[in-house]
Each structure stands twice: as structure tokens, then as C-alpha cells.
Amino acid sequence: AQSVTQLDSHVSVSEGTPVLLRCNYSSSYSPSLFWYVQHPNKGLQLLLKYTSAATLVKGINGFEAEFKKSETSFHLTKPSAHMSDAAEYFCVVSGNSGYALNFGKGTSLLVTP
Amino acid sequence: DGGITQSPKYLFRKEGQNVTLSCEQNLNHDAMYWYRQDPGQGLRLIYYSQIVNDFQKGDIAEGYSVSREKKESFPLTVTSAQKNPTAFYLCASTPGLADLKNIQYFGAGTRLSVL
Numbered sequence: 001a002q003s004v005t006q007l008d009s010h011v012s013v014s015e016g017t018p019v020l021l022r023c024n025y026s027s028s029y030s031p032s033l034f035w036y037v038q039h040p041n042k043g044l045q046l047l048l049k050y051t052s053a054a055t056l057v058k059g060i061n062g063f064e065a066e067f068k069k070s071e072t073s074f075h076l077t078k079p080s081a082h083m084s085d086a087a088e089y090f091c092v093v094s095g096n097s098g099y100a101l102n103f104g105k106g107t108s109l110l111v112t113p
Numbered sequence: 114d115g116g117i118t119q120s121p122k123y124l125f126r127k128e129g130q131n132v133t134l135s136c137e138q139n140l141n142h143d144a145m146y147w148y149r150q151d152p153g154q155g156l157r158l159i160y161y162s163q164i165v166n167d168f169q170k171g172d173i174a175e176g177y178s179v180s181r182e183k184k185e186s187f188p189l190t191v192t193s194a195q196k197n198p199t200a201f202y203l204c205a206s207t208p209g210l211a212d213l214k215n216i217q218y219f220g221a222g223t224r225l226s227v228l
Contacts, residue, residue, distance in 0.1 A: 009153065032215045043117075043203055043219035044156075051215070090155060094215040101217065103155035 002027040004093045006104035014112050019063075019078040021107045023091030026072060033074045034092040035065055038106075044090065050074065061085070086111045116140065119204050119220035125228050126191065126198060134189045134223045136204035143209030145187035146217065149173060150201040159202075162187055191225065199227050 007022040025031060032051045036044040048059025055067045065076045074091060091104040117138045126132045136145065144163045148156040158171030162181040176195025181187055187206075191198045201224050205217040 034216075036219075041201075041222065041224070043119075043221045044205075044217075045219070046216060049216060101156075101158070101215070103157075105153055105155040 002031055002093045002102055004091050004102055004104040006089075006091050006107050008107050009105065010108045010110065012110040012112060013081045015083055016080050019076070019081045019085065019109065021076040021089050021091075021109065023074045023076065023104060024072055025074060025091070025093045027093060032094040033065075033067060034094070034101075035059065035063070035074075035076050036090045036092060038088045038090065040087075047076070047089075081109075081111045083111050083113070085109060117204055117206055117218060117220035119202075119223050121223060122221070124223055124225045126225060127228050129193045131190055131192050132198075132225070134191070134202055134204075134225070136187045136189065136220060138185055138187075138204075138206045138218075138220075140206060140208070140218065141184070142206035142218070143184070144207040145181070146205040146207070147171075147177070147179065147187070147189045148203045148205065150203060150222075156203065159189065198225055200225060 004025045034049045035047040037047050038044045047063050048057045050057045050067045058064045063078045065074050067074050088106045088108050090106050093102050120135045146161040147159040150156050157173050159177050160179040162168035165184050168179050168181050178190045201222050203222045204220040207217050
């Protein structure tokens with residue numbers, strides 16, 4: 001069975017400083033991993049996905065994530081936070097069945113001026 | 114524009130009442146999903162459908178029902194048996210292509226509250 005743990009429920013950064021949102025996963029086989037973003041009262045938008053190609057994955061809006069198999073981690077980073085990045089972020093792991101997406105509990109990112 | 118449309122945006126349910134949440138997609142996707150989102154709990158799968166006229170229970174199907182009579186539509190009924198229906202409900206869909214089947218596209222959600 002696969003699962004995902006987001007290590008921080010809340011992260012606060014100042015505008016212009018780096019962002020780090022941490023995610024660890026467990027899976028009995030090579031997983032597909034995703035980060036989604038959700039702005040208040042909105043649906044989820046795909047930021048990026050890892051599917052066993054390059055371990056450093058670049059997404060939209062300047063975000064990227066690095067797949068580290070030895071650490072079972074898929075942390076999300078951005079060099080410089082923008083006010084518009086304030087949102088809820090979900091780390092997601094998927095298995096081979098296609099439908100079986102397991103969502104982390106989310107990390108709320110606050111960006112202060 | 115292609116996408117997933119959920120309606121209504123806000124919905125109120127009286128005790129003992131069944132309510133139906135609409136989800137329509139014009140992406141020609143094969144698979145559709147319903148999730149429930151509660152604060153601090155991420156998303157939990159209620160039902161999913163990989164093809165017309167077929168659907169499967171997810172992790173928290175009790176108190177909910179669905180139908181898939183058309184490819185583009187996957188309505189969710191919250192029945193009176195669901196004792197704690199207050200939540201944000203998200204509909205999603207997935208292309209049928211094998212290399213894209215794990216990417217889900219989401220609607221904007223319906224917020225359901227109990228009167």
C-alpha cells in the first residue's frame with residue numbers, strides 16, 4: 001500500500017524568500033508522485049508530476065520538486081515566494097491502478113509581505 | 114473552454130433530505146471521481162467511475178450514491194444516511210490514455226452545509 005506524509009501543516013515565509021514544503025511517501029513499487037495546489041474555495045491544480053523520468057521535476061509558477069528514492073521524499077521548492085503562492089498544497093502518490101490516488105493532509109503556505 | 118463544471122457552488126441540506134451535486138466534463142475523459150475534503154484531512158475518495166454505466170466505491174462511500182449514464186456526467190447524491198455531510202466536495206476526471214491516467218483534473222467544488 002502507498003501513503004504520503006506532509007511533514008508540516010503550516011509554513012510561513014516572507015515574500016522573496018525560498019519555499020520548502022516537505023513530503024515523504026511510502027510505496028511498495030515505483031510510484032508516481034504529484035504536487036497539487038488549491039486556492040481558497042477552488043479546485044486543485046496540478047503543479048508538477050514525477051513518473052520515473054528525471055528526478056528533478058519542474059512545474060508551473062517556478063516550483064520544482066526532487067524525487068529522492070533513498071530518502072523516500074518528494075519535497076517541493078521555489079527560490080522566491082510570491083504573495084500569490086499563498087494556498088494549500090497537497091502531495092499525492094499514485095500506484096499502478098490509476099484510480100488509487102493517496103493525498104497528504106495538506107500544507108498551508110502563508111506568504112507575508 | 115474544456116473543463117469540469119460543478120454545480121451548485123454552495124448547497125444547503127435539511128435533515129432527512131437527499132441532495133444531488135452535479136459534475137459535468139467536456140474533456141472527453143473516460144474516468145471520473147468524487148472526493149470529500151474536510152479541514153486538515155486532505156481528500157478522501159467517495160466513488161469513481163472508469164467507464165459509462167460502471168462505478169466503484171471508494172474509501173468512504175457509505176451514505177452516498179452515484180450514476181454514470183453519460184460519459185460527460187457523474188452526479189453524486191448525498192443521502193439522508195450520511196450523518197455528517199458538511200464538507201467541500203470535489204469532482205475530478207482522468208484521460209483514458211495509459212500515460213496520463215494518473216493525472217486528475219478537478220472542478221471548482223461544491224460546499225455542502227446542513228441547515
